[in-house]
Amino acid sequence: MRRISISRRGFLSVCGLLGLGLSSAAGAQQVSELFSSDEVLEFVLTSDFDQLKKDRGQESDEIPGQVEGLGAGGESVQLPIQVKTRGKFRLQRRICPDPPLRLNFPESEPHGTVFDGQDKLKLVSHCRDSDRYEQNLLEEYLAYRIYNHLTEISFRVQLARITYRDTSGKNDPMERMAFLIEDEEAMAARLGGTMIEAPTALPTDFDLDQLSLLYIYQFMVGNVDWGTGTSHNIKIVHKDMGYHPVPYDFDWTGLVDAPYAAPNHLTAPYHDTVRERMYWGVCLPEIDFQRQFDRFNVVRE
Numbered sequence: 092m093r094r095i096s097i098s099r100r101g102f103l104s105v106c107g108l109l110g111l112g113l114s115s116a117a118g119a120q121q122v123s124e125l126f127s128s129d130e131v132l133e134f135v136l137t138s139d140f141d142q143l144k145k146d147r148g149q150e151s152d153e154i155p156g157q158v159e160g161l162g163a164g165g166e167s168v169q170l171p172i173q174v175k176t177r178g179k180f181r182l183q184r185r186i187c188p189d190p191p192l193r194l195n196f197p198e199s200e201p202h203g204t205v206f207d208g209q210d211k212l213k214l215v216s217h218c219r220d221s222d223r224y225e226q227n228l229l230e231e232y233l234a235y236r237i238y239n240h241l242t243e244i245s246f247r248v249q250l251a252r253i254t255y256r257d258t259s260g261k262n263d264p265m266e267r268m269a270f271l272i273e274d275e276e277a278m279a280a281r282l283g284g285t286m287i288e289a290p291t292a293l294p295t296d297f298d299l300d301q302l303s304l305l306y307i308y309q310f311m312v313g314n315v316d317w318g319t320g321t322s323h324n325i326k327i328v329h330k331d332m333g334y335h336p337v338p339y340d341f342d343w344t345g346l347v348d349a350p351y352a353a354p355n356h357l358t359a360p361y362h363d364t365v366r367e368r369m370y371w372g373v374c375l376p377e378i379d380f381q382r383q384f385d386r387f388n389v390v391r392e
Contacts, residue, residue: 313345
């Protein structure tokens with residue numbers, strides 16, 4: 092077994108992201124379609140964050156919030172939204188004092204912002220208010236972007252710098268990096284497909300090319316926290332008469348190396364940390380591994 096050799100020295104520091112547009116002043120931010128640009132989106136998110144930090148159940152209620160950003164003409168636009176906590180593992184208070192959120196944008200007339208036409212969006216936030224956890228978040232964002240380079244059958248993500256304002260008055264305003272994840276129905280529609288639910292599935296049920304790509308990608312980033320058979324951290328898109336697995340949630344990868352990440356109970360006897368790669372795919376004889384390796388090398392740069 093070979094260990095992942097990812098240098099963390101200076102890797103993904105906020106200053107290192109200037110090439111993606113962080114050097115732009117907030118007042119000069121270009122308004123464009125969400126998920127279509129590498130530019131960092133800047134906005135203010137206002138809600139009762141004291142209440143949100145207490146909402147740790149799977150059936151938490153939505154509470155009022157507001158997104159404030161720039162309109163097409165550079166004017167400030169306030170959008171009323173609903174906010175709720177989401178997730179499973181990261182929803183636990185002992186893991187993430189700042190829980191992941193879902194932003195629900197109501198149907199309304201276009202406001203000339205990147206949020207026009209959006210419905211419900213997952214927001215991946217910093218988990219804990221520290222630079223270490225912000226770096227982990229940025230690395231998880233890159234895990235999605237790497238997969239975008241390999242296949243269009245993937246979730247698009249939008250990097251953001253968010254100022255959080257707490258209406259309860261119990262928390263000071265805070266600015267941190269975060270990213271938004273494309274809605275699954277929107278992703279399927281973009282691909283000309285539909286989302287399906289499959290409580291159980293066999294490897295032979297999936298498009299072989301997409302499945303083998305997924306296998307090798309998960310091996311590359313050091314991920315065993317997924318399963319196509321149970322749809323664990325996998326969504327399924329029906330497209331062109333085939334079923335395509337789409338991965339998400341990469342915080343347990345060796346690439347991210349979050350403080351709480353560990354091998355799953357099935358692979359724990361074979362490796363000590365998520366930084367040690369384990370192949371978690373199925374060794375189907377029909378897979379042309381060399382063809383897939385070539386595919387990775389083409390987009391390596």
